[in-house]
Amino acid sequence: MSDGRWFGVTQLSLFGPKEEGPEPKPVSDQAVELQLLITVKAAPNPSERYGETVCVAGLSVDWQRRGWIRLYPINFRELASDDKFRKYDLVTVAAKPARQDQRRESFRPMMDTMVVQRFLPPWKDRRGLLDPYVEDSMCRRYRAARDDPNAQSLALVRPRSVDGLDVEAHPGWTPAEQRKIDAYIQQPDLFSGHDRTALLPPRFRAFYRYRCHDTGCGGHCQGVLDWELVSFQCRLADRSSDELRRAITAKFLEELCGPGRDVAFYVGNQAKRAHVFSVLGVYWPPRASVPRPRRR
Template sequence: MAQMSLFGSSEAGPGPKPADDRTVRLQLLITVKAAPNPSEKYGETVCVAGLRTDVLRPTWVRLYPINFRHLDSDEAFKKYDIISVDAKPARQDQRRESWKPIMDRIQKERHLDGWRSRQPLLDPAVEDSMCRLNRDAQERADAQSLALVRPKEVRGLKVTPHPGWTADEQRKIEAYASQPDLFSGRSRSPLQAPRFKAAYHYRCHERGCNGHKQHVIDWELVALQRRLVGYSDAALQEALEAKFLGEMCAANREVAFYVGNQAKRVHVFSVLGVYWPKR
């Protein structure tokens, strides 16, 4: 059953960022771990997002940049962990949800295991209208940039070959990989592009919705391809469709998409992850 958004359309998302750059301690339920992107400075950076749980009115928070490959094991965290982290407002990013984490001040609190433990926090945040998010982003650069949207109809998942890194991305990878690791002295392994990319086609609950096509940048899409490295292209494509469409979007699942836009192209939203508890 579709639910009303936690946020009214006129006050969607968090309030403005603090005016100063003082460090703020945030407590978050981690819901999103996006696929890694090449970075000359950090090697591979990922965007992590979640729902803030230490405030009266829970709001979405984006943490960037995070280099997961070089996190110490004690600091590493996964989806649906509740963490505490010191962070500062991201000043080069106009999106209100964006914060820059202080990596050595991340503390895992606990893990929410199973959908029943997660739903009381996440179900109230579900929204019905992707169309509304698109309209707001086109009107204001600092409009709500993260959300959890329940589709009315998932029309399909299109899996296509990944084109590989662009020339600029490859330059960043080579520049980072050529530098020895300061701690081990070993060469850094370059970030490999996945074999396939994917995009969901769906309609939201807004009357007159013409449909949405959004690329999937979920870490799990890349991780599954790495686990199935020995599969043929045809078998791998079938496995991706089976997982992200057949299983996650099955009729017995109350599916919703974690969506987020781009800092440089705020009108472009992607699927950052899938929320798929049983009905």
């Protein structure tokens, strides 16, 4: 990079995860500069203040602070267009430790400080950073979270088998979520003068069923909280429900989790229910080809 702050991707791959897990949060409440590869944009949630908030996660590419980072809350709706970022962007952002969240990976970002450095194209450079962090046991993450609510709350888990994708009608917002939406749209917008629009739930939600490599794994069923599942449904809003359901299955099961992919799931738990994990996104580089044996 021209500013000299980024290591080369190949060099970064030498710094894998620490055995002791996520770094403790800084003692001070002063903002720290984070250098991240954005890997997850979760689906938006209703917010009384912002209309909708988004949780973003990424991998620190600062060799002095290795591991996963969670940024929340982000008011993605009102970001200026030039400041919007994509998955697999390398960014810098100032953030403060999230004191109301016991999870060590959680920070409150100062979005006016975010700078997108560059986009990391698929897949070689991404694999150089992310493959050292791939784990083989979701069961281990569950056991750790049950034993300690402060245990690692973000991970990248490669399943032994992906057994299916359950797609069902979204039940709509809960009463508590709807109250937040109602409170948001009733607030006067003193700056733009525009009417506030309510966040609508997607038509469908989905759940991955898979087995990890843990001995005796009985299988996992985790809800998909991926922004891409919501945006995919928005792009196909003109489809019938049956057509949309089939399209979701084709995209998120048959394509992303197809036999030619080294599939892994970005997973994260909830602050108030540390034992509940969801799929936040899919990591789906092409499966490395196996060289054919030479003929004698």
